Amino acid sequence: MFDATFPGYTPAYELRRMIGDKELSPVELVEATLRRIDADNSKLGSYITVIGDEAIEAARVAETAVMRGDKLGPLHGIPVPIKDLEGVAGVRLTHGSVPADEISDTDALCVERIRSAGGIIIGKTNTPEFGHAGTTENTVFGPSRNPWNLKHTPGGSSGGAAVSVAAGMTSIAQGSDGGGSIRIPCAxxxxxxxxxxxxxVPRRITSEHSWHPVNNSSVGPMTGTVLDSAVLLNVLSGPSPDAEYTTINEEPPDFTTALGSGVRNIKMGLSLTLGGAVVDSEVANSVLKAAEVFSELGAEVEEVDFRPKDNEDVMSGFLDYFCVRGYAAYGNLLKNPDKAAQLTDYFRENLENGRACSTTRYISALNLIGRCRNYTQNFFDRYNVLLTPVTAVPAFPINEPPSKIGGCVVTNRRWGFIPFTPLFNLTGNPAASIPCGFSAGGLPIGLHIIGPMCDEKTVIAVSAAFEKARPWTEHRPNLSVI
Known part of the structure; x- marks a missing residue:
């Protein structure tokens, strides 16, 4: 049933059905969404920019199409927020960065596809500076806050998008993931x-960096349900003549057809350490309980030592690659003293690390990527999916990443809580974050489901089987206290 107070707690697929059946007006839905954002955005920090007038006008056009009996797209009339790293024509684009604040000339390719599917762009969600952190704080707007505990981070870099869905503002949101930036905030x-x-999911060629053969970042869906993610992934996926070099040129499958496949006889590898990472006991226990659910559903679950190299080496190589790519794209900001002074500490540190990285270390990082891709491909010759935690800990207080995890000192606090996600940005494998439990403090914990290359359908099938066995949408943060 549609709740106008929390419109995002009705799945997008149900909202779309109601709109098509003339049970719900797109104008009514957009107005409810704007009221919801207005009520709590100042406390939650989800949106940097809200485009209410434009959204209402688009909703009126969508309503006219319904009344005319036009053929409607899969997102017709559904409000969709865009992460503020992607352009929306005529709308402010901050990149979470004071010196990079601008107005977009054109829509990003993902925005074009969402509009073509009938989606209504509602605003731009909060992100750390240029997406360069696993949490969401910047000096443009301030931090995003976790709806489950406002003192805690929702993760990043798609933190504002996660808050929009978790707080019932929208059913779906567009995010992007270059080192875990969809999966971390979902968890x-x-x-x-x-x-x-x-x-x-293609991105439009925008610069020389669009030709890089290892593209670690991907646009993707963040939703309350697996079906909503499958629908949005259908919309976003597929070749484009304007797309980057690494785009898959074959037409994608219909991801929604995977939802009823189940997991019987699926062979799953389970790794709690991914080559030696330390994990909080509450996270480990939740992941183990999730693995037991899959066993009960007929899957074959086996603990494995998934170790292309030691986790510390993988993280070191990822950071060399990530920081060098960042410096190549944005290093000019360091050359201007006025702009450099406006950068956040974490982004400046990443740029400086990229500048300092030797060619030998960078080549070693590329060699690591090749090794990890080969190892992972061989693993999936024997297993259908890999299960790990998404993060090493539940959400922590804003600007206070853990100094110890499982009693062990964290050597790099900015990155030490995410030892599981970056590897699969290097290998390129599809990977999902699925709610699998809560900490003693009432904070969500995520299960990481990784699949073979080009096999999102298996990841979605496994996710949907768990969702059916252990539904999570009935668990909501107590927003009456914020």
Missing amino acids: FSGIYGIKATQGR
Whole structure:
């Protein structure tokens, strides 16, 4: 049933059905969404920019199409927020960065596809500076806050998008993932999200960096339900003549057809450490209980030592690659003293690390990527999916990443809580975050489901089987206290 106070707690697929059956007006839905955002955005920090007038006008056009009996797209009349790293024509684009604040000339390719499917762009969600952190704080707007505990981070870099869904503002949101930036905030915020195979969701060529053969970042869905993610992934996926070099040129499958497949006889590898990472006991226990659910559903679950290299080496190589790519794209900001002074500490540190990285270390990082891709491909010759935690800990207080995890000192606090996600940005494999439990403090915990290249359907099938066995949408943050 549609709740106008919390419109995002009705799944998008149900809202779309109601709109098509003339039970709900797109104008009514958009107005309810804007009221919901207005009520709590100042406390939650989900949206940097809200485009209410434009959204209402688009909703009126959508309503006219319904009344005319036009053929409607899969997102017709559904409000969709866009992460503020992607352009929306005529709308402010901050990148979460004071010196990079601008107005977009054109829609990003993902925005074009969402509009073509009938989606209504509602605003731009909060992100750390250029997406360069696993939490969401910047000096443009301030931090995003976790709806389950406002003192805690919702994760990042798609933190504002996660908050929009978790707080019932919208049913779906567009995110992007270059090191875990969809999966981390989904885990911390208790929602679902999937990073597709590298190249499945195209991005438009915008610079020389669009030709890089290892594209670690991918646009993807963040939603309350698995079906909503499958629908949005259908919309976002597929080749484009304007797309980057790494785009998959074959037409994608219909991801919604995977939902009823189940997991019987699916062979799953389970790794709690991914090559030696330390994990909080509450996270480990929740993941183990989730694995037991899959066993009960007929899957074959086996603990494995998934170790292309030691986790510390993988993280070191990822950061070298990530920071060098960041410096190549944005290093000019360091050359201007006025702009450099406006950068956040974490982004400046990443740029400086990229500048300092030797060619030998960068080549070693590329060699690591090749090794990890080969190892992972061989693993999936024997297993259908890999299960790990998404993060090493539940969400922590804003600007206070853990200094110890499982009694062990964390050597790099900015990155030490995410030892599980970056590897699969290097390999390019599809990977999802699915709610699987709560900490003693009432904070969500995420299960990481990784599949073979180009096999998002298996990841979605496994996710849907768990969702059916252990529904999570009935668990909602207590928003009456914020």
